Amino acid sequence: MSLQFLIELAGGVDNIVRILSPQGRVVVAVKDAQKVLPCPDSVQAESVLGEWQLSMPRVDISDEDLASLGRLIAKKQIASAQQHLQPTTCSYRPQWHISPPQGLLNDPNGFVYHNGEYYLFYQWYPYACEHKDKYWVLLKSRNLVNWNWQSIALTPSDWFDSHGVFSGHAVSHDGELLLFYTGNTRLGHDRQRQTMQCVARLSEDNTAEKLGPVIRTLPAGVTEHFRDPKILYRQNKWHMLLGAQTTDLQGRLAVYHSNDLMNWDFDSLYGDEIAPFGYMWECPDMFELNGDLFFVFGPQGIKSDNPKHTIEHQNRIYHVEQDSEGKIHFLEGWKLDAGFDFYAPQSMETEDGRRVMVGWMGLPDEVNQPSCDNGWIHQLTALRELKWENGKIVQTPICELAELRESVSSLELGISPVDAQTKSFELNVELPWGSALTLMSDDNYGVKLQLDTDKGVLRFDRSQTQIREGDVIRELPLDTDKAVHLQILADNSSLEVFINHGEHVMTGRVFTPESATQIILEGANVSAEFAPLKSVVESTFAPAV
Numbered sequence: 001m002s003l004q005f006l007i008e009l010a011g012g013v014d015n016i017v018r019i020l021s022p023q024g025r026v027v028v029a030v031k032d033a034q035k036v037l038p039c040p041d042s043v044q045a046e047s048v049l050g051e052w053q054l055s056m057p058r059v060d061i062s063d064e065d066l067a068s069l070g071r072l073i074a075k076k077q078i079a080s081a082q083q084h085l086q087p088t089t090c091s092y093r094p095q096w097h098i099s100p101p102q103g104l105l106n107d108p109n110g111f112v113y114h115n116g117e118y119y120l121f122y123q124w125y126p127y128a129c130e131h132k133d134k135y136w137v138l139l140k141s142r143n144l145v146n147w148n149w150q151s152i153a154l155t156p157s158d159w160f161d162s163h164g165v166f167s168g169h170a171v172s173h174d175g176e177l178l179l180f181y182t183g184n185t186r187l188g189h190d191r192q193r194q195t196m197q198c199v200a201r202l203s204e205d206n207t208a209e210k211l212g213p214v215i216r217t218l219p220a221g222v223t224e225h226f227r228d229p230k231i232l233y234r235q236n237k238w239h240m241l242l243g244a245q246t247t248d249l250q251g252r253l254a255v256y257h258s259n260d261l262m263n264w265d266f267d268s269l270y271g272d273e274i275a276p277f278g279y280m281w282e283c284p285d286m287f288e289l290n291g292d293l294f295f296v297f298g299p300q301g302i303k304s305d306n307p308k309h310t311i312e313h314q315n316r317i318y319h320v321e322q323d324s325e326g327k328i329h330f331l332e333g334w335k336l337d338a339g340f341d342f343y344a345p346q347s348m349e350t351e352d353g354r355r356v357m358v359g360w361m362g363l364p365d366e367v368n369q370p371s372c373d374n375g376w377i378h379q380l381t382a383l384r385e386l387k388w389e390n391g392k393i394v395q396t397p398i399c400e401l402a403e404l405r406e407s408v409s410s411l412e413l414g415i416s417p418v419d420a421q422t423k424s425f426e427l428n429v430e431l432p433w434g435s436a437l438t439l440m441s442d443d444n445y446g447v448k449l450q451l452d453t454d455k456g457v458l459r460f461d462r463s464q465t466q467i468r469e470g471d472v473i474r475e476l477p478l479d480t481d482k483a484v485h486l487q488i489l490a491d492n493s494s495l496e497v498f499i500n501h502g503e504h505v506m507t508g509r510v511f512t513p514e515s516a517t518q519i520i521l522e523g524a525n526v527s528a529e530f531a532p533l534k535s536v537v538e539s540t541f542a543p544a545v
């Protein structure tokens with residue numbers, strides 16, 4: 001029985017929305033069950049979680065047969081997602097951060113410098129503010145500030161990724177850009193997860209040619225929560241890092257090695273030294289800063305001592321060491337961002353050798369915020385540079401962001417409100433302990449940054465905003481009694497607060513009305529440096545046709 005036979009039974013290619021290949025079988029899901037022809041006994045037809053699926057034994061059907069059907073499905077998926085490229089008008093939309101035109105954005109992907117340009121992809125579900133079958137969107141930049149829309153680069157069109165082209169990195173190698181990602185599929189009535197690590201090659205026209213899975217099976221001792229490949233070259237071989245969950249529900253780093261980027265051998269799981277540390281580790285990254293090695297990941301299931309901090313999806317950076325046998329040892333770790341919304345970050349090395357990171361300004365599980373009323377949710381963070389200085393991770397906004405300043409002036413802050421006349425600005429200020437700065441405020445709403453002397457914390461309080469889900473208080477202990485320097489980047493519905501020149505960062509989305517542009521300071525008056533920021537958002541969306 002050929003694939004062609006199954007396609008005809010399914011009512012033709014135009015009626016097929018998904019292909020799957022569970023153990024020894026091929027499954028196609030159809031749009032309209034009425035168009036399915038009467039099936040012989042060898043073909044099983046049934047409704048699986050609301051989707052009509054035809055399944056038959058996979059005999060004499062090659063990967064190439066399935067790939068050609070995948071290419072046809074991809075064409076249809078791109079055409080229908082293209083109907084969702086027009087950005088909706090919304091006062092919460094950032095004017096210099098990357099947000100989706102419609103639907104849901106999550107992790108940054110494939111962040112890399114390649115052939116003279118910066119590439120940045122993001123996870124996208126075009127059709128609703130929901131986490132469903134993910135696509136990759138591609139943007140490019142020459143200066144890390146102006147990002148230009150390129151394409152819908154990958155769609156969930158194939159048997160190995162039909163429930164989502166999940167996160168991954170890109171590798172610039174021999175003049176080509178290879179995209180490594182996790183193909184996510186859900187099989188049968190119990191939505192059994194099947195994950196494979198896959199590769200695609202980006203063509204000149206910014207479409208991606210899928211080369212298929214390079215790791216099809218799991219090593220012993222892990223669950224199907226095995227994803228988010230990061231590729232790096234160290235010790236004369238390619239390494240693939242994956243976020244993993246062990247069968248006893250512990251998060252770990254999994255490492256594979258390869259000489260040619262296509263054939264991969266499992267090395268080991270790492271992270272025992274810091275266990276127990278959550279039930280899953282997502283989105284690994286690894287890089288050197290000043291000759292030392294660091295590992296970044298998203299541990300899930302981390303409880304906090306502070307009762308106001310209830311979200312268990314976190315971000316961490318660990319100082320690690322790789323010994324001469326390639327084994328990775330965990331030394332000391334820190335939070336990368338002590339705010340609300342910083343997850344799944346990726347980093348790359350700039351042309352001039354800086355380590356620059358971008359994260360998802362959002363969190364898993366959270367799908368209802370005021371922007372959903374205008375059909376979109378979540379955004380990427382500002383780009384930050386990471387350094388390792390005197391035993392500390394230091395993070396600062398990339399210097400290129402200064403290009404966004406329209407003008408710089410000094411602003412006298414005090415208890416009488418100052419109208420910033422914009423919600424997209426940079427504010428540099430030195431705050432004494434005991435003072436509280438309220439931003440993006442009007443008579444009813446506002447976001448407060450408070451230096452609480454009694455508790456010795458900087459408190460980021462978004463309780464007086466229009467937020468619908470998520471924590472509203474973050475408290476960062478600060479080990480100093482000196483005035484605290486804040487560099488605040490604001491962009492309509494977000495604040496990124498860089499504390500004491502990058503010793504800490506707190507990122508949060510903050511929803512207040514469009515007209516809430518006042519700034520108030522409780523405590524002694526201080527003078528701040530203020531710069532309204534330009535809008536560069538237009539080029540991040542597809543040109544209207």
Ligand code: FRU
Pocket residue numbers: 106107123134164166167168182227228282283343344364
């Ligand atoms: C992190 C994550 C990744 C996964 C992707 C799916 O936010 O859960 O682990 O690949 O999102 O969109």
